Amino acid sequence: MNEKKFLTAIEPANREAVLALKEKDVNAYKALIKELKVIWVNRCRVWRGGSAIQSEDKPIKAWRARELGWKDKPGFVAVVARVEKGSRKRRQFSGGRKPSKAYSYTNQDKSKQTMAEERVNRKFPNCEVLGSYWLWEDGQYKYYEVILVDPNNPHVKNDKEINWVCDAMQRGRVYRGLTPSAKKSRGLRTRGKGSEKAR
Numbered sequence: 001m002n003e004k005k006f007l008t009a010i011e012p013a014n015r016e017a018v019l020a021l022k023e024k025d026v027n028a029y030k031a032l033i034k035e036l037k038v039i040w041v042n043r044c045r046v047w048r049g050g051s052a053i054q055s056e057d058k059p060i061k062a063w064r065a066r067e068l069g070w071k072d073k074p075g076f077v078a079v080v081a082r083v084e085k086g087s088r089k090r091r092q093f094s095g096g097r098k099p100s101k102a103y104s105y106t107n108q109d110k111s112k113q114t115m116a117e118e119r120v121n122r123k124f125p126n127c128e129v130l131g132s133y134w135l136w137e138d139g140q141y142k143y144y145e146v147i148l149v150d151p152n153n154p155h156v157k158n159d160k161e162i163n164w165v166c167d168a169m170q171r172g173r174v175y176r177g178l179t180p181s182a183k184k185s186r187g188l189r190t191r192g193k194g195s196e197k198a199r
Helices: 003-007 012-024 026-049 062-068 112-123 180-185
Strands: 053-056 076-084 128-137 141-149
Touching: 003 012, 003 026, 012 026, 026 076, 026 128, 026 141, 053 112, 062 128, 062 141, 076 112, 112 128, 112 141, 112 180, 128 180
Parallel strands: none
Antiparallel strands: 053 076, 076 141, 128 141
């Protein structure tokens, strides 16, 4: 049983107390993990049965959303996006000589997380993506929670901490690789000596 997978539902400030319980009372710790497993499995069943992009009233991992700039006010949207695992089917061409392997599948140059952000932004074209984070995964899908903000909302325009997203330079930022996950794949996490070939 992958315990870390289920412990992601607990805020990091409280996670240390749960891990301390493992040393004191093993049976109580196992019972807690079992409850968390039931919660996550039930959530996954709902996400699997619904559409690939589902909006939520509030973020499931609120502490992680606040790190990306989420605020509990109008203009902010939390969305759960589902992306299929594995390689992508290559477009089949007609005519010409085919290679022996035929190369039916190909790997994208972008991560599944970035693909989820782009799909969400296409469904919410009036919003901009602040960022996203891993939520859950099963044998077939990966689930990400994407945080969006509406730059035209007056609550956002009057907030000095977040109104930078109202600038025209931020328009379509998810398609130009300006989100945290896209910057990681572009090799912008490391700079200086030793990172010459990261980009």
